[in-house]
Amino acid sequence: MPPLLAVLATLAYGLLGSQQFRTLAPRSWDLGIFTQLARAYGELRAPIVPIKGDEVNLLGDHFHPLLVALAPVWWVWPSGEALLWTQALLFGLSAIPLTRLAIDRLGPGLGALAGAAYVFSFGLQSAAAVQFHEIAFAVPLLAMSLTRLLRGRVLGAALWAAPLVFVKEDLGLTVAVLGVLIALRHREHRTTGWGLAAWGAGWFVLATFVLLPLLNTAGQYDYTDNLGSPLEVLWPPVKWATVGMLLLAAGVIGARSPLILLTLPTLAWRFTGTVEFYWDWYWHYNAVLMPIALAALLDALGDRRTGRATAWRRSTAPLPGRRIRVTAVAAAAAVTLALGPAMPVLDVVRPGRWETGWRAESASAALEAVPDGSVLAVDITLMAHAVPDHDVQWVHGPNRRVPDCLLSDRYAFSWNGAPPEDPALWAQQQWGAEYRTDFEGGGFTVVCRP
Structure with missing residues (x-):
């Protein structure tokens, strides 16, 4: 027993x-x-x-x-x-x-x-x-x-x-x-x-x-x-x-x-x-x-x-x-x-709890859009998922490094209900570098430096 x-x-x-x-x-x-x-x-x-x-x-x-x-x-x-x-x-x-x-x-x-x-x-x-x-x-x-x-x-x-x-x-x-x-x-x-x-x-x-x-x-x-x-x-x-x-x-x-x-x-x-x-x-x-x-x-x-x-x-x-x-x-x-x-x-x-939902495919695509080994600023949703292949830092953290990419989820609770409307512009204002949008879908957005 x-x-x-x-x-x-x-x-x-x-x-x-x-x-x-x-x-x-x-x-x-x-x-x-x-x-x-x-x-x-x-x-x-x-x-x-x-x-x-x-x-x-x-x-x-x-x-x-x-x-x-x-x-x-x-x-x-x-x-x-x-x-x-x-x-x-x-x-x-x-x-x-x-x-x-x-x-x-x-x-x-x-x-x-x-x-x-x-x-x-x-x-x-x-x-x-x-x-x-x-x-x-x-x-x-x-x-x-x-x-x-x-x-x-x-x-x-x-x-x-x-x-x-x-x-x-x-x-x-x-x-x-x-x-x-x-x-x-x-x-x-x-x-x-x-x-x-x-x-x-x-x-x-x-x-x-x-x-x-x-x-x-x-x-x-x-x-x-x-x-x-x-x-x-x-x-x-x-x-x-x-x-x-x-x-x-x-x-x-x-x-x-x-x-x-x-x-x-x-x-x-x-x-x-x-x-x-x-x-x-x-x-x-x-x-x-x-x-x-x-x-x-x-x-x-x-x-x-x-x-x-x-x-x-x-x-x-x-x-x-x-x-x-x-x-x-x-x-x-x-x-x-x-x-x-x-x-x-x-x-x-509870079968309903196993449903991956409409965002699962977009989440995978968002992670794929980030080059391996890059410095990635990310919010809560995909933080653990991103760690194995990227140098991850929290998007709201005290880090001084300028990230190569930002992966944001407009539905993440860590944004306190106020996600940026334009993640590329937000990242530019945050870190003083230019960013372009490389992926967008399912609420996820990936912006990276050119």
Whole structure:
């Protein structure tokens, strides 16, 4: 059952990504950015991403050196679509250890339901729906670490958690909290626990205050200005809704587990942030919390084989009965099912969502009209598609380079409803060079320098 569930999830999320990629449904510029990073690593270069700006090293934006693992992906399949399938595979693989543990602890039926509730949880679905992000690598690492911990393999848990510091800088705090929990709850593994805590906290400080500013073109950590007052952490109410959904994903009873504390670092930076996308259940920000929620649920429910808690939960209290176990797992599933038609993964089985529409042929023709290897300014719609064959920069970016061509889409949301009526004239005014129209159709226009 766990491998089958992993395959189903990989196919569902991978097909969702392919559907979006081929029907020209970009959710943000992240896929373009990470496609450019994958290309750089695949060409054995530093992760310079002109989409973000001239000579911008993406390691100075967020600290994610583990993304060098995308290089082999690029060698095999040099496309942004490959990143979407990579993320789908990572999400699917994370279900294997967690579902196996759930089946061992709760029995085949209930355990499989818990695994399904996890792998199709709102956090993973929303992350897949908004396309690739570096947190994809954190999800299986957390799944492996926490299952090892609940099986009493503390050293293995620490070793799987350690690389999280190379996925994103804030995850160093999550690693540090895990280390403290190990030190306090496993006396025989105090050295391992405190060592892991020091590792996580140390890398958080080093990455945030030294490495990121050092590699950043502006010599700073770009996201400091996104932090607001701690007094606003509990407002607006959407934050409470997100916490409520998270607790339901943990079956509510998961709040009894010390593991639920691992969610605090992520929730803290999100809820003190001033960016509204940080607060909601949507986007990719909840993906890293989903393995924690299921692990906390399984920890709180205990092990039905022994009839008692494991060494991780030192308690003399009786374990929850079957009714409570069923209710908790049902709550974890219900929080996603309650979204109903809004569940992103359902788009895969909606035939209308696969229709490429009248613009697909024009999109291909527009890309063909741009000479390979040229410096191309582009808006959101075809950004990721253009990366493999062109030196791409964002049309609204701070780049000083004069592009060879501009590829614009009058329907792209990045124009805020006010696309230029004459892209060639707009490009001339923008960069002070002459441009001529080489292609126009389907809302796409390609203008290039003579």
